[in-house]
Amino acid sequence: MHTRLIILIAFAIGISACTPQKKVLYFQSAENAGLPIYSPPENEVFALKVVPNDILLVDIYTLNPEALPGFTQNLERPIVDNRTAYEKGFVVDEAGYIELPLIGKTFVSGLTLTETKDTLANRLKKFILEPTVTVKKMSFKLSILGEVGKPGLYYVRNERVTFSEAIAMAGDLSDFGNRKTVKVFRKVDGKIHQIPIDLTTQNVLSSSGMIMHPDDIIYVEPVRGKRFNNISPGLGLFTSILTTTVVVLTFIINQSRP
Numbered sequence: 157m158h159t160r161l162i163i164l165i166a167f168a169i170g171i172s173a174c175t176p177q178k179k180v181l182y183f184q185s186a187e188n189a190g191l192p193i194y195s196p197p198e199n200e201v202f203a204l205k206v207v208p209n210d211i212l213l214v215d216i217y218t219l220n221p222e223a224l225p226g227f228t229q230n231l232e233r234p235i236v237d238n239r240t241a242y243e244k245g246f247v248v249d250e251a252g253y254i255e256l257p258l259i260g261k262t263f264v265s266g267l268t269l270t271e272t273k274d275t276l277a278n279r280l281k282k283f284i285l286e287p288t289v290t291v292k293k294m295s296f297k298l299s300i301l302g303e304v305g306k307p308g309l310y311y312v313r314n315e316r317v318t319f320s321e322a323i324a325m326a327g328d329l330s331d332f333g334n335r336k337t338v339k340v341f342r343k344v345d346g347k348i349h350q351i352p353i354d355l356t357t358q359n360v361l362s363s364s365g366m367i368m369h370p371d372d373i374i375y376v377e378p379v380r381g382k383r384f385n386n387i388s389p390g391l392g393l394f395t396s397i398l399t400t401t402v403v404v405l406t407f408i409i410n411q412s413r414p
Contacts, residue, residue, distance in 0.1 A: 182301060182375055194342060194349035202367040203268045204293055204315045208252055211245035211295040212264075212272070216280065217288040245294050258283045269293060269315065298368055300326040302376035303333030312368075319353070319366045322374060329355075334377040340366075341373040 206212065246254050252265025259279040264272045273291045280287040296312040305327020317325075319340070329335065340351040351366075368374075 181377060191341075191348055191350045194344055194351050196351065196366050200367050202316055202369075204296065204370070206248055206252075206254075206264045206267050206269070206272055206293070207370075208248050208250050208265055209295070210248040210293055211242060212248065212254060213245050213290075213292040213294050214254075214256065214276065215290045216276075216284070217290075218284045219286055242294070293370075296370045298322055298371075299373045301373065303330040303378050304328065304376055305330060317368050319368060319374070322368050322372075326374075329376055332378050334379045337377045339375045339377075340368075341375065342369055343371065 246256060248254050248264060252263055253261040254264050255261045256276065259276070259282075262275060262279060264275065267275065269291050273289045276291070277287050277289040280289065292313075293315070294311070296315075298310045298312065298317070299308075300310060300322060301307050304323065307326060310322070310325050323329065329338075335355040338353040338355060340353065342349055342351060
């Protein structure tokens, strides 16, 4: 009787040590609210565009940099600048304007990086001899969460990145990542949509080439089996000791019986 009681106590402790699945899942309220499903167009033509609050790195080169020292650079001898991207960058304001020396404010919201570069270069021609302008978006970021090797916030230095490349940046899915229920959350026309991805099907061959957009969120849910691995080390040790005690007591009781 005592042995059965001890076994039941050990079993109850083991079950209570498991973390319920609902406590480890993200975005449950969003999922229950029924976010609309978004299907990216096949062979999507993606062009990175400027939006308010972007940070743009603008470099200006000219054949005569001595005319405006500190503002322009020589194409053959570029200046080494050790400032961070944020310190060097120009912020696009809420109205969509960027402000540079000489030319003042220029509206760039909604333009591609190439269009922004050409717009700035044309305005600079009034003040600089044959300006060459480069523009890079320093605020292109992705949030990769859940069961991946290195979850976190990732800044993309290229003008485009695919879903498979983003997963690779985060160290691939962990052993506990649910390959069937990967989700991408994306703002489309001002509303959040979800893009479900099943990595176990052949459809992933097209999904993995899907182009990521700035501020996309990739979320990898844990498999249900993970909850049995969320037992604290101290509680696990206690359970092991209790189990050993049960085995020893059972042996002693059996030996003491006539």
